[in-house]
Amino acid sequence: MRDVFHADLDALNSQLVAMSTSVTQAMRAASAALLSRDAVQARGVIDGDADINAMQYAVDDEVIDIMTRHQPIAGDLRFILGAVRIGTDLERMGDMAVHVAKIAERDAPGCAVPRTRPIFTAMSEIAIRIADKTTGILVSRDVLDATQFDLDDDEMDAQFDRLMRVLGEGWSHGAEAAVDVAMLGRSFERYADHAVRVAHQIVYLVTGEVHLGRES
Amino acid sequence: MRDVFHADLDALNSQLVAMSTSVTQAMRAASAALLSRDAVQARGVIDGDADINAMQYAVDDEVIDIMTRHQPIAGDLRFILGAVRIGTDLERMGDMAVHVAKIAERDAPGCAVPRTRPIFTAMSEIAIRIADKTTGILVSRDVLDATQFDLDDDEMDAQFDRLMRVLGEGWSHGAEAAVDVAMLGRSFERYADHAVRVAHQIVYLVTGEVHLGRES
Numbered sequence: 300m301r302d303v304f305h306a307d308l309d310a311l312n313s314q315l316v317a318m319s320t321s322v323t324q325a326m327r328a329a330s331a332a333l334l335s336r337d338a339v340q341a342r343g344v345i346d347g348d349a350d351i352n353a354m355q356y357a358v359d360d361e362v363i364d365i366m367t368r369h370q371p372i373a374g375d376l377r378f379i380l381g382a383v384r385i386g387t388d389l390e391r392m393g394d395m396a397v398h399v400a401k402i403a404e405r406d407a408p409g410c411a412v413p414r415t416r417p418i419f420t421a422m423s424e425i426a427i428r429i430a431d432k433t434t435g436i437l438v439s440r441d442v443l444d445a446t447q448f449d450l451d452d453d454e455m456d457a458q459f460d461r462l463m464r465v466l467g468e469g470w471s472h473g474a475e476a477a478v479d480v481a482m483l484g485r486s487f488e489r490y491a492d493h494a495v496r497v498a499h500q501i502v503y504l505v506t507g508e509v510h511l512g513r514e515s
Numbered sequence: 516m517r518d519v520f521h522a523d524l525d526a527l528n529s530q531l532v533a534m535s536t537s538v539t540q541a542m543r544a545a546s547a548a549l550l551s552r553d554a555v556q557a558r559g560v561i562d563g564d565a566d567i568n569a570m571q572y573a574v575d576d577e578v579i580d581i582m583t584r585h586q587p588i589a590g591d592l593r594f595i596l597g598a599v600r601i602g603t604d605l606e607r608m609g610d611m612a613v614h615v616a617k618i619a620e621r622d623a624p625g626c627a628v629p630r631t632r633p634i635f636t637a638m639s640e641i642a643i644r645i646a647d648k649t650t651g652i653l654v655s656r657d658v659l660d661a662t663q664f665d666l667d668d669d670e671m672d673a674q675f676d677r678l679m680r681v682l683g684e685g686w687s688h689g690a691e692a693a694v695d696v697a698m699l700g701r702s703f704e705r706y707a708d709h710a711v712r713v714a715h716q717i718v719y720l721v722t723g724e725v726h727l728g729r730e731s
Contacts (some may be wrong), residue, residue: 359596363592363593363596366582366587366592367589367592371582372583376582376583377579380575380579380596380599383596383599383600384599387600387603463691466690466694467690467691473686474682474683474690475682475683477690477693478679478682478694481697482697482701485698
């Protein structure tokens with residue numbers, strides 16, 4: 300009975316890994332669409348979000364199924380609730396990719412990121428790197444790795460500050476473009492924040508310690 | 516035994532109601548600080564967020580406690596998982612109030628919302644109205660009420676569009692102020708989105724039907 304239970308938990312974790320892989324791919328495609336001004340690729344990300352949302356509902360259904368069929372003890376319940384929470388954050392990461400894709404689609408073939416392209420190239424790389432690591436620790440449950448996420452997050456924050464400075468110093472592309480650039484920056488930053496929340500959830504699952512995040 | 520269980524569920528719901536009341540109060544104070552340029556009031560909202568975060572952890576602990584002591588059936592599990600999800604959305608509403616308060620604090624005694632004060636007055640009223648309704652349906656579990664949330668959300672979206680138009684038409688306060696205004700607008704809008712997600716959760720809890728939200 301315990302073996303069936305643990306096989307079910309492994310299957311649940313595999314669903315989270317698949318979802319994490321999908322939201323990484325979504326942000327990779329959204330970034331490429333933004334930087335290459337590709338409306339078709341942007342549309343693909345927007346349309347693909349329904350699949351990611353469906354994955355979240357599947358995680359919830361699996362959780363309810365596991366709790367109904369087994370009578371988990373407290374430690375296992377912690378893991379199971381963590382899965383619900385991780386599913387929520389992954390779903391929001393998908394939404395952030397959609398935000399990027401929507402601006403990319405609307406502005407294509409024009410450029411949504413005047414004067415700031417190198418910053419967005421960097422933000423995209425950091426976001427995807429963090430998401431890849433998130434998938435990695437979902438697989439490995441390696442808490443040491445998870446604590447490293449704050450450094451990546453600091454890098455993202457530094458790029459966001461750089462973006463704000465560009466908007467503050469002689470910006471000549473108008474308020475609307477400034478708002479788009481700020482919103483895009485915020486979407487990458489929030490994407491990373493949600494990935495870091497997933498990492499902190501895993502720390503909590505493995506150690507039981509609340510890592511009071513800096514995400515607010 | 517079932518009576519103890521339902522008393523525990525009622526206590527869990529009361530925790531959510533208290534949390535919803537707190538995040539409503541947080542946004543009320545953050546809005547007042549923004550509109551009256553009051554740095555002290557803004558700081559109060561920022562410092563108070565730790566209490567809201569603590570309430571979320573208390574909800575999670577209560578959930579684990581309930582599931583450990585009772586062996587809930589599927590329908591009850593749905594409610595219990597819904598409570599976890601609602602706690603997450605309420606915590607994010609608190610974060611949005613903090614975002615507003617941080618900009619208000621930084622710019623006080625200056626005005627963070629040049630030319631857009633009437634729009635922010637409206638957004639604040641809508642946000643607080645939605646949050647008050649959220650608390651109300653947490654108490655009443657009235658699904659009919661919950662379906663009305665989309666109309667409030669549309670009103671919020673209309674104000675946000677109005678804000679974007681002001682930024683697009685001859686904005687003369689510079690890119691930095693435009694970004695602040697856009698970010699503030701987004702914080703109010705996201706606050707409302709999270710409240711609507713809570714309402715949709717309650718629909719799901721009561722009817723079992725997924726309301727595919729428009730929140731992304």
